[in-house]
Amino acid sequence: MDHNVLARIAAVIQSSSVQGWLVIDRDFNVVHANEAYCQLWKTEPDEVIGQCILNLFFNGKKQDERGQYVGPLVETMDTGREISLMEVCVTNNYHEANIWCLANTYILRDAEGRMEYAVGTYLPIDKFKVIERRLDSINLNIIKAFCKAIGVRDAYTKQHSESVAYLMVELAEFMNLSPDDVTKAYLAGIVHDVGKIGVPEKILGKPGRLSDEEFEIIKCHPVKGSEILAEIDGLGTVTNIVRHHHERYDGRGYPEGLAGEDIPFLSRMLSICDAFDAMTSKRCYRDPYTTTQAVAEIRRCAGLQFDPQISESFIKFIRGQFKQV
Numbered sequence: 001m002d003h004n005v006l007a008r009i010a011a012v013i014q015s016s017s018v019q020g021w022l023v024i025d026r027d028f029n030v031v032h033a034n035e036a037y038c039q040l041w042k043t044e045p046d047e048v049i050g051q052c053i054l055n056l057f058f059n060g061k062k063q064d065e066r067g068q069y070v071g072p073l074v075e076t077m078d079t080g081r082e083i084s085l086m087e088v089c090v091t092n093n094y095h096e097a098n099i100w101c102l103a104n105t106y107i108l109r110d111a112e113g114r115m116e117y118a119v120g121t122y123l124p125i126d127k128f129k130v131i132e133r134r135l136d137s138i139n140l141n142i143i144k145a146f147c148k149a150i151g152v153r154d155a156y157t158k159q160h161s162e163s164v165a166y167l168m169v170e171l172a173e174f175m176n177l178s179p180d181d182v183t184k185a186y187l188a189g190i191v192h193d194v195g196k197i198g199v200p201e202k203i204l205g206k207p208g209r210l211s212d213e214e215f216e217i218i219k220c221h222p223v224k225g226s227e228i229l230a231e232i233d234g235l236g237t238v239t240n241i242v243r244h245h246h247e248r249y250d251g252r253g254y255p256e257g258l259a260g261e262d263i264p265f266l267s268r269m270l271s272i273c274d275a276f277d278a279m280t281s282k283r284c285y286r287d288p289y290t291t292t293q294a295v296a297e298i299r300r301c302a303g304l305q306f307d308p309q310i311s312e313s314f315i316k317f318i319r320g321q322f323k324q325v
């Protein structure tokens with residue numbers, strides 16, 4: 001696909017490379033599928049690019065018998081409405097796999113303002129659903145309400161939280177952690193930036209460098225987040241993980257300047273997953289890193305910002321997910 005179009009896509013969507021992206025034109029033909037998408041659908045770009053998604057996945061139909069759209073991307077191209085954070089169960093006709101995904105759609109317009117492309121982003125959430133079944137439903141609902149509250153103020157943080165939760169769960173399983181730790185890893189990923197609720201929107205979305213004063217305000221979010229979470233029964237360890245997710249292995253982080261193994265293990269994991277997702281996402285102040293560049297940065301910072309052993313496991317895990325790295 002034309003590099004300029006890809007750059008325009010990256011400029012409108014805030015999902016990182018962890019999420020699968022599928023781009024269609026006005027005729028519902030696929031013009032781009034990123035690597036995460038191909039991994040998710042166990043397909044190759046040549047199998048989907050140039051194909052009409054209606055024929056590929058939906059037997060040529062836009063709507064089912066009840067008049068419901070067959071999928072968010074089809075709906076967006078047909079109606080011109082963007083969709084955010086919709087849980088969808090997607091079926092791949094080729095491989096007969098059903099995957100629960102969190103989907104967002106975006107519209108790209110041409111110079112005259114007409115719809116040119118529609119982009120769908122997909123994050124697999126099957127494992128989230130399994131974990132959620134193990135949790136107390138009242139606490140879970142409280143947590144989800146918090147997440148919604150952040151999402152309303154700051155779309156980036158909401159998407160980022162889900163992507164970080166995905167990376168945390170996958171990494172925890174890759175490292176053979178216990179089911180209990182996988183659950184904590186998930187929760188910590190979802191709620192880690194909840195303290196940003198106390199940060200003014202003009203600072204969260206500021207393009208360019210933050211002043212020292214603004215940075216001091218941002219730096220309060222791990223402690224604020226842990227104070228909010230402390231109100232919920234049963235979140236004791238998660239509270240502590242969130243409190244320390246901006247500590248650095250070399251002791252130069254915040255809020256307490258803890259170093260090495262004094263930092264909770266899951267906080268050390270979280271700081272890597274958080275940084276990786278932030279680097280590979282488009283932010284208002286810079287273009288996204290490629291997966292390869294982000295991995296190189298994790299390697300460069302291993303032993304300084306990040307735990308060297310967890311960094312090594314993370315890089316192995318990402319290499320298993322993305323062939324190109």
Ligand SMILES: [Fe+2]
Nearest residue numbers: 192193245246
């Ligand atoms: Fe954070």
